[in-house]
Amino acid sequence: MNCRSCNGQKLELILDLGEQPWCNDFLSEDRVGKESKYPLRLNYCHDCELLQLDHTVPKETMFADHCYLSGMTKTLINHFYDVAKENVKQFDMKRKDLVVDIGGNDGSQLSQYKKAGVKNVLNIECADRVSEISRKNGIKTITEYFNRDCAEKHIGEKTVKLYNASGVFFHLEELHSVIDGIKYSLRDDGVLIVQFMYAGTMIEKLNFDTIYHEHLCYYTLRSLDNLLKPYGLEMFDAYYSEIHSGSVIAKITHTDGELNTKTDRFLELLENDKKYTLEEFKKFAKTIRSEKDSLRTVLEMYKKEDKTIYAYGAPAKGNTLLNYFGIDKTLIDKAVEINKLKVGNYLPQSHIPITLEDKKDLPDYYLLLSHNFADEIIKKNKDIISKGVKFIVPFPQIQIVGDRTQ
Numbered sequence: 451m452n453c454r455s456c457n458g459q460k461l462e463l464i465l466d467l468g469e470q471p472w473c474n475d476f477l478s479e480d481r482v483g484k485e486s487k488y489p490l491r492l493n494y495c496h497d498c499e500l501l502q503l504d505h506t507v508p509k510e511t512m513f514a515d516h517c518y519l520s521g522m523t524k525t526l527i528n529h530f531y532d533v534a535k536e537n538v539k540q541f542d543m544k545r546k547d548l549v550v551d552i553g554g555n556d557g558s559q560l561s562q563y564k565k566a567g568v569k570n571v572l573n574i575e576c577a578d579r580v581s582e583i584s585r586k587n588g589i590k591t592i593t594e595y596f597n598r599d600c601a602e603k604h605i606g607e608k609t610v611k612l613y614n615a616s617g618v619f620f621h622l623e624e625l626h627s628v629i630d631g632i633k634y635s636l637r638d639d640g641v642l643i644v645q646f647m648y649a650g651t652m653i654e655k656l657n658f659d660t661i662y663h664e665h666l667c668y669y670t671l672r673s674l675d676n677l678l679k680p681y682g683l684e685m686f687d688a689y690y691s692e693i694h695s696g697s698v699i700a701k702i703t704h705t706d707g708e709l710n711t712k713t714d715r716f717l718e719l720l721e722n723d724k725k726y727t728l729e730e731f732k733k734f735a736k737t738i739r740s741e742k743d744s745l746r747t748v749l750e751m752y753k754k755e756d757k758t759i760y761a762y763g764a765p766a767k768g769n770t771l772l773n774y775f776g777i778d779k780t781l782i783d784k785a786v787e788i789n790k791l792k793v794g795n796y797l798p799q800s801h802i803p804i805t806l807e808d809k810k811d812l813p814d815y816y817l818l819l820s821h822n823f824a825d826e827i828i829k830k831n832k833d834i835i836s837k838g839v840k841f842i843v844p845f846p847q848i849q850i851v852g853d854r855t856q
Contacts, residue, residue: 455676456677458497464735467491469489476798500669501649503663512663521557527562529693530562531562548611553615557584560573576595592604611640613640617646617647619667621666633681636703644674645693649668650696650726651690652696655695656734658770658774659767688715693822743775753780757815759813759815762785764789767822772799778801783802786806814838817844818842828841840852
């Protein structure tokens, strides 16, 4: 394949995670064992430096009826409000300024813009069930994939003060059409906010489980800038956030726009970005391959001691971890969830059943698959930890929370 960003042909394989189902393919009982599997391989482009998958599962397969909801965690809601509040102040936004969220999910981010004083908001969300939840949350929502055609049909030329793309910019199969649509409809004084899981943090924290089929691209600042510049768009501000185990919030505008003055924090982050080279990506892959059996060994030890082990949460990323490490229902009795769209289904490939979280049904150990929200989850569960329940946190190194010998 050619590079998703620059169309170059100099791609090098970095990490092969084997054949896996797409990780939000939660299975009804009658589909267990019938799920499709696809290559999951991370590649590096020598021309534009973008990390990317070389296989595309069609967006209609993955996103038309996905069940991820961004409003399920307090940490994310607080983060969304902080982002909205900062942007409203930084860009002197008015009540009637148009804010469009690309893949805005259940409307959680746009709700925070409304709370911060900007009332003219629009969610472009592709999933039917999630769109309906967004509407119930009081957000004007169009159920469609965003691209240039969508921008022309629903938004118009130079109408948007602020585009938001939180955790979706790496999902985009129609990457260039999406950017073209943003360029077309962004006001001269407009700004695009892109939040992405940072490739630099991914390799530092060994978060290989952020690699899955929905995530087609893994950005450094350099590779994102290389993507944007041909469209007359540039980053002028960016900062690091611990959200999702390490993300960057980048602020982008027209190259010749009035906002395009580089901030000190962006320049500092850009300088640090230079250390994430091909050699560092190769070291990351080598470490993941060498650690493949470590977590499974811990779980097997506990099962030999007749301990019960549940997975805490059923996030998409958890399926990459379970399936690459070869962990299945023989080691994990069940996964507990608060997202009712997932409850009653089974995890793809591992076939672990998903049940509603119930504090009357406690295991000896929880494997914390939602480890990107570890602090919030551990704090929330102090009561059961005090009763002897332990949490296994898999990254960046295996940690047993609640084990007084640790």
